[in-house]
Amino acid sequence: MPIKDVFLPLVGQPRGPALAAIEKCVAVAGDLGARITALALEEDVFVRPKVMLPDAAEADGSLEAGDSQHLLDAFTRATSRTGIRAQSRSAKVPADQIASVLAEHGRFSDLTLVPVKPHDSRTEHIIETLLFESGRPVLLCPEQHVDQLRPEFENIMIAWDHSARAARAVGDALPILQAAASVRVVTVADDKSDAIVQSGTALVDHLREHGVYASFETTKGSGSSIGKVLGSWANSHAIDAIVMGAYHHSRLNEIVWGGVTKTVIGEPPCWVMISY
Secondary structure, three states: OOOEEEEEEEEOOOOOHHHHHHHHHHHHHHHHEEEEEEEEEEEEOOOOOOOOHHHHHHHHHHOOOHHHHHHHHHHHHHHHHHHHOOEEEEEEEOOHHHHHHHHHHHOOOOOEEEEEOOHHHHHHHHHEEHHOOOOEEEEEEEEOOOOOOOOOOOEEEEEEEHHHHHHHHHHHHHHHHOOOOOOEEEEEEOOOHHHHHHHHHHHHHHHHHHOOOEEEEEEEOOOHHHHHHHHHHHOOOOOOEEEEOOOOOOOOHHHHHHHHHHHHOOOOEEEEEEOO
16 A cells, blocks of 8 residues: 555654754655645643733743744745645643654554654654554654655665564555665574575565565674664665564563664664554
8 A cells, every 4th residue: 555644743842953854754755745744742731820011021932932833834844845735733732641642643644754863762752652552654764864864765674583563564664665776675693594594585575576676685693782783784785764663572671671673763773664
């Protein structure tokens, strides 16, 4: 099924990298030919009212637009330049409900695009909630690499660990894989066993039936975490996007001990599409 309807959550401060990430996400939607819907959320915090004269209020800056409005303004400028179909809305909700509200809206899209501030606990919580509660894939846009990101996914790596979640990710990413110039299936393994080769070869054969001509290879972990190995491999091979499944181990183990998904969510090396 083609990707025709994408969702862009807007949360946080309108910093330079965040605004640039909005532009890149809009460009991706344009490249996909999809409609993009933005939802800007702010924390609904009770503030004790204070009496001020009108002139004093203006001097205090209290009449200035909030962070969510600045984010929405950046979104509107980006969609106007791109000329794609777009809609947006904003709301205030309690802080502990932001992630679940975003996940609920994510259910009505083909893909959720998330700008990622590196190693930010709130962003990680939002991504985890989207993965577990929206039922839809998530595309991570790393703010720290936003200047190098391309909106066209020409070179794609599939992080293949033979799991059901990785298979789900491949299925969700088929429209993107079919449009790519190069698709490489990569398994991190110190020993290239027959089972690993058979699994990778079977995936390549399956993709060929969908018009995707991929290659398969393995790369050694050599004691490093798999997440870091994938990131290094992606950087050294000029990969535009990684496709991967989430949480191969139990979710509790991932949260306590880290793991591939936590490493990638904390600091994506490029665009990363994750399915659960």
